[in-house]
Amino acid sequence: MRGMWRGLVGVAVASLVAVGGAAAQTYPTKPIRWILPYPPGGGTDVMGRLVAEAVAPRLGQQVIVVNQSGASGTVGSDAVRRADPDGYTLLFNASIFVLGRNVVKAAPYDPVADFTPVARIGEVPLILLASNGVTGQTIPEIVAAAKANPSGFNFGLSSLGSAGHLATLEFIRLAGTRIETIAYRGASPALTDLVAGNVQLMIDPITTLLPQAQAGRAKAVAVTAAARSPLAPDVPTTAEAGMPGLVLASWYGVWGPKGLPPAVVARVSAAMADAAKDPAFIAKLATYGIQPTYMGPAEFPGFMQADIDRSIALLRAAGFQPE
Structure with missing residues (x-):
């Protein structure tokens, strides 16, 4: 049986x-x-x-x-x-x-x-944006401004652990200065605060951030890639903008x-x-x-x-x- x-x-x-x-x-x-x-x-x-x-x-x-x-x-x-x-x-x-x-x-x-x-x-490569109120266009100029006014600079993060967050941490390390980070629930609210000048810097995929720069609502500083993006050929790479060690993609x-x-x-x-x-x-x-x-x-x-x-x-x- x-x-x-x-x-x-x-x-x-x-x-x-x-x-x-x-x-x-x-x-x-x-x-x-x-x-x-x-x-x-x-x-x-x-x-x-x-x-x-x-x-x-x-x-x-x-x-x-x-x-x-x-x-x-x-x-x-x-x-x-x-x-x-x-x-x-x-x-x-x-x-x-x-x-x-x-x-x-x-x-x-x-x-x-x-x-x-x-x-x-x-x-997709990432892009570093700065609010229009930030002094300077190159990375060394922006880092100098952040060192001169540390309480006046914050990085917006679309999500913890994202490629943009990792690139932000690497930017801060390479810059050799402390810049506070503020985490948001997605890219849209972070971008809203960047355009309003409530945060001064943000790194995220070019897909999301570039339209803000093209519309003149923020400044495109650099793409985190070894070569310029065909989507934004006038935007320098991070190496060209003064931070060669910052190369990351999502x-x-x-x-x-x-x-x-x-x-x-x-x-x-x-x-x-x-x-x-x-x-x-x-x-x-x-x-x-x-x-x-x-x-x-x-x-x-x-x-x-x-x-x-x-x-x-x-x-x-x-x-x-x-x-």
């Missing part, structure tokens, strides 16, 4: 595996929820919508963008962690995501252990819940790879200063770990403590 039950259990398990495998092979058969863990209007939102629009026809299903913001991106990210690992709830996020509890003490997940990396899809990727079937990962990553080669998609990204840098599920985890190691080193060097 015991042997018979074992046999029945074995058959049941095998049947479930077969059904799950078949479902993965036919995926997707219904719309996909594409979670963006930040409010509309920021760099992650812009890039996430562009990628969702590009992969939807390649997957043959609707990709429904859902902005689920809160707690520096952890609310939306955790919603994906808790979702069924069937490929119908996916996370689109920026490089800040991989730092987890290193920047948000209460983060309810481990970004490496609790998620399935699908693919990396693009990166990158974007897609993750699913832990245990996402390999066939689903392969299907979504293949759609992303195909989009990254599409001239129309590349041209759209270029209008926002974004470069398509596809990296599939085989290489993506190693890239993530290297980025985590570098970012943690920057945070520790600055004495940053997660909040």
